[in-house]
Amino acid sequence: MGLRPARTVAELEELRDLTGDENGAQRVAWTDTWETARDWLRGKVAETGAAEQIDEAGNQWFTLPGASERALLIGGHIDSVPNGGWLDGSLNVVAGVEVLRRIAAEGRPALTVRLVNWADEEGARFGRSLFGSSAAAGSMADQEELRQRRDSDGVALPDALRERGVDLDGALEARSQLASAAAYLELHIEQGPVLEALDLPLGVVLGTFGVERHQVTWKGQAAHAGSTPMDKRRDALAAAAKLALEIRPIAAEVGGGAVCTSGGVVCRPGIVTSVVETAEQLLDQRHLDAGELARLLALAKEASKRFAREEDVEVSWERIWSIEPILFDEGLVELADESIREVSGTSHRLPSGPLHDAAEVARAGVPTVMLFVQSLRGLSHTRLEDTKKEHLELSVQALDTLATKALAQLG
């Protein structure tokens, strides 16, 4: 029995009907609806004979033993945000079931094949994304902080996890799951507009962007809007506005997919009759290359000093958050490129703006690659999230082709 990509689409619709409502998907991690989705998945995998295991972090694993204990991993997340879409995360889990079926029907594979449904990728209930994958990757280092987290009803994170059989203190024991991993494959909707603009169904993901997030504080002098001549002003907002525009040529100069966003400016005193004394500006810069990311930041800092001089104000920078770029495996990127070309004729390589479970797995040293399938209108995390059925079917084929190539190369 061969691969049946149309079955994946039908099963995704079945999952949507089972775990969504008129507002969208409701598979928020650690809730009853999430448990319903995990039960449903268990039922789908049963016919392949793959053995189920829930690890110490709540990740759901299905293992099809192969000639070697080394394992090819296929992963996604069945959890969603509240009022979410039908494809984000669940596409790869359900496509992975179809690939497992195809492999199981052909007899014992060269490598062990494992499907993983990561626990709480979205962090929708407690504000902590990539819970299960970061535990398995060994990069989870915020247990103290997690212990304090509560949901909007006041339920503490450790209590919600305990209800699902997970002990927060033991979550890092899930690390043992990646010990035998030879490669990790993840198919995901793009959640952006790039593939649709190129009119391509599929692309290979090169890695996830590194991010630099800063607060830039500008200090001038509050002064009366009527009595202060234009050339005597120390206007903090004027300097912030210059930087908000300057990040465009900076992104263009650095290139390579660089993106910069001035996401907000808070002005004080913030009244119509005063020059702005303080402007607190939020800046987010992203690049796939660590050196180029550093250059984006350096150029913006340099420009800010120039604008501070021009407007006679002071400027200071404070880092809010940062993460380094995480690059996927070159060999697997090549295989993924070939797979997409075989299935749909043309491939495209692109970075991922959002983080994914795959980034955690790659960070743990497991050779990793992701496939993106086109998102309609670039929308995600809403019930309007959608992808053409023919593109979903192509994506299942591409994942299956990639799995076949990876098994041949690693086996």
Ligand SMILES: [Zn+2]
């Ligand atoms: Zn996702």
